Amino acid sequence: MRRVFVNEKWCLGCHLCEYYCAFAGTGEKDMARALKDIKIHPRINVEEKDGICFAVSCRHCKEPLCVKACITGALQKSDGVITIDSEKCVNCYTCILCCPYGAISPSDGGAVMKCELCVSTGTPACVAGCPNNAIVYEERA
Amino acid sequence: MSAVRYVIIGNSAGGIGAVEGIRQVDTSGEITIISDEALHTYSRPLISYLLGNATTEEKMLYRGRDFYERNNCNLVHGTVTKIDKNARAVILASGERLVYDKLLVATGSRAFVPDFEGLGTVKNQFTFMTKQNALELSQALENGGNRRVLIVGAGLIGLKCAEGIMKKTPAAKITVVDLAPRVLPSILDENGAKLVQKHIEAKGIKFILSQGVKRFDNNTAVLENGEKIDFDVLVLAVGVRPNTSLLEGIATINKGIVVNEKSETTASDIYAAGDCTETRDISSGESKIMALLPNAYIQGECAGINMANGEKTFTNAIPMNAIGFFGLHIITAGSYNGEIYSENAENRYKQLFYSDNRLNGFILIGDIQKAGIYTSLIRERTPLDSIDFPLVCEKAGLLAFTKQERQSKLGGTQ
Numbered sequence: 001m002r003r004v005f006v007n008e009k010w011c012l013g014c015h016l017c018e019y020y021c022a023f024a025g026t027g028e029k030d031m032a033r034a035l036k037d038i039k040i041h042p043r044i045n046v047e048e049k050d051g052i053c054f055a056v057s058c059r060h061c062k063e064p065l066c067v068k069a070c071i072t073g074a075l076q077k078s079d080g081v082i083t084i085d086s087e088k089c090v091n092c093y094t095c096i097l098c099c100p101y102g103a104i105s106p107s108d109g110g111a112v113m114k115c116e117l118c119v120s121t122g123t124p125a126c127v128a129g130c131p132n133n134a135i136v137y138e139e140r141a
Numbered sequence: 142m143s144a145v146r147y148v149i150i151g152n153s154a155g156g157i158g159a160v161e162g163i164r165q166v167d168t169s170g171e172i173t174i175i176s177d178e179a180l181h182t183y184s185r186p187l188i189s190y191l192l193g194n195a196t197t198e199e200k201m202l203y204r205g206r207d208f209y210e211r212n213n214c215n216l217v218h219g220t221v222t223k224i225d226k227n228a229r230a231v232i233l234a235s236g237e238r239l240v241y242d243k244l245l246v247a248t249g250s251r252a253f254v255p256d257f258e259g260l261g262t263v264k265n266q267f268t269f270m271t272k273q274n275a276l277e278l279s280q281a282l283e284n285g286g287n288r289r290v291l292i293v294g295a296g297l298i299g300l301k302c303a304e305g306i307m308k309k310t311p312a313a314k315i316t317v318v319d320l321a322p323r324v325l326p327s328i329l330d331e332n333g334a335k336l337v338q339k340h341i342e343a344k345g346i347k348f349i350l351s352q353g354v355k356r357f358d359n360n361t362a363v364l365e366n367g368e369k370i371d372f373d374v375l376v377l378a379v380g381v382r383p384n385t386s387l388l389e390g391i392a393t394i395n396k397g398i399v400v401n402e403k404s405e406t407t408a409s410d411i412y413a414a415g416d417c418t419e420t421r422d423i424s425s426g427e428s429k430i431m432a433l434l435p436n437a438y439i440q441g442e443c444a445g446i447n448m449a450n451g452e453k454t455f456t457n458a459i460p461m462n463a464i465g466f467f468g469l470h471i472i473t474a475g476s477y478n479g480e481i482y483s484e485n486a487e488n489r490y491k492q493l494f495y496s497d498n499r500l501n502g503f504i505l506i507g508d509i510q511k512a513g514i515y516t517s518l519i520r521e522r523t524p525l526d527s528i529d530f531p532l533v534c535e536k537a538g539l540l541a542f543t544k545q546e547r548q549s550k551l552g553g554t555q
Contacts, residue, residue, distance in 0.1 A: 005551065006552060007552065008544070008548065008551070047538045047540045048540075049532075052544075054539075054547065054551060056539060056551065059550070059551075068435060068438050068439050069438065069439075071184050071186045071187065071435075072196075072200075072203070073184065073203045087200060088196075088201075090187065090190050092186070092463050092464065093465065093472060093512075094434070094463040095513075096463065096472065096511070096512050096513060097461055097463040097472045097509075097513055097516055098435065098461075098516060100514065100521075101514075101539065101551075102510070102511030102513055102514045102539065106509075106510070140552075
């Protein structure tokens with residue numbers, strides 16, 4: 001199945017992926033208006049230092065420690081995608097304790113945030129919005 | 142060949158993990174789960190959230206309503222009184238016998254109740270391990286006269302219970318007593334414990350530490366120092382004990398049931414998983430009971446796969462906890478040995494413990510972002526000279542790894 005991969009050498013460190021991610025699912029038409037003056041909680045995060053930068057989001061692991069460790073059963077894996085049932089999540093952060101990529105993060109009061117591959121739209125918004133093909137959505141062996 | 146008969150004692154994380162493990166390998170074997178609670182599987186750690194109205198009985202189900210049907214397994218309500226190893230059968234209190242080809246003991250743990258003098262005279266006393274405990278405590282608190290709560294034990298269970306009570310009944314007057322000199326002694330160091338204690342005290346919960354209960358006289362506790370505390374409701378959260386008795390004389394038991402990395406006990410075709418077992422903590426090398434849900438599930442899943450003749454090992458168990466109180470989050474893992482990298486600022490407390498080129502453990506309070514990077518360094522026993530350790534100390538992230546390692550993590554398939 002297709003997953004998100006990161007080509008570090010192409011990453012510009014522009015953080016657009018974070019904005020497209022936060023914008024996805026807001027239901028708004030205009031990104032600038034939707035995200036103006038708010039602290040965004042994207043499901044993808046750019047790490048950067050000294051000219052090195054790359055985006056990190058859920059790897060949808062074959063052996064997902066977050067799913068196995070989830071105390072509520074809110075994190076589940078089906079058809080290769082790890083999803084979160086926000087209604088069940090109690091913000092215990094056991095998944096944050098476990099994720100070896102640091103790809104699950106807290107939100108403001110709601111359930112934890114993680115990439116669900118924008119399954120309802122077909123192409124992840126971070127990939128569609130990346131101006132330099134530093135994030136791609138493809139099948140790799 | 143006829144279908145393999147799997148019997149699982151226990152309907153919580155270990156048992157459910159085993160069902161999911163078995164079904165990865167064997168879709169036709171007969172699975173029977175025996176539980177002494179007549180309930181659909183629920184998340185035990187969520188009982189404090191249920192008490193505090195932060196979840197519901199429906200949302201706290203550990204797996205969906207269709208779980209047993211979807212996995213083609215049979216849930217039996219009953220109490221196992223004996224395992225007949227020679228006849229390969231378990232015997233229930235009802236007299237019913239269930240024959241097994243492969244057996245999993247995932248019996249969990251129970252509340253330890255010390256033999257306090259006068260405990261029998263106390264009205265409204267509870268332990269806090271099961272959904273039933275939470276519902277009964279909740280009911281007792283609904284009586285407006287029951288406002289003064291005494292909790293014995295400032296560990297994970299006692300403090301989560303205190304939070305649940307406070308959220309349910311903001312007018313409650315809660316006092317927590319513990320023999321230990323600090324709160325959460327099993328997961329926090331002295332300074333971390335002070336910070337957490339202060340935060341909880343600010344919510345109106347009172348602590349009496351380094352102090353034991355000497356005796357009870359009806360609903361008055363007399364402490365070792367002679368102080369008397371009147372209360373309406375008592376919660377005993379002194380500790381837990383593993384439920385190992387079914388395997389006495391059958392398999393090796395130390396503190397918990399001894400299992401190997403395939404979750405096998407020393408008795409043939411009998412496996413064990415979860416809070417009733419002891420395993421090797423790879424962060425310290427010690428064999429110990431690590432009663433926590435993630436390990437129970439992983440060990441149960443591992444048992445299930447091996448019971449079904451698949452191949453699986455669980456070789457990197459460590460103690461690890463994520464817990465929060467009134468919005469203050471704590472994440473800890475591993476063992477607290479070695480040199481210390483330390484940060485202690487307002488709402489950002491970090492201790493990393495390392496020796497011999499390995500990270501052994503950590504404590505994070507407040508800022509817990511990307512804690513799993515540290516957990517992974519412990520579990521994988523990553524040589525610290527293979528990463529930028531000073532950088533990862535300051536900020537958890539993949540930046541600390543080599544470019545090649547990042548390429549494999551973010552560009553490869555794991």
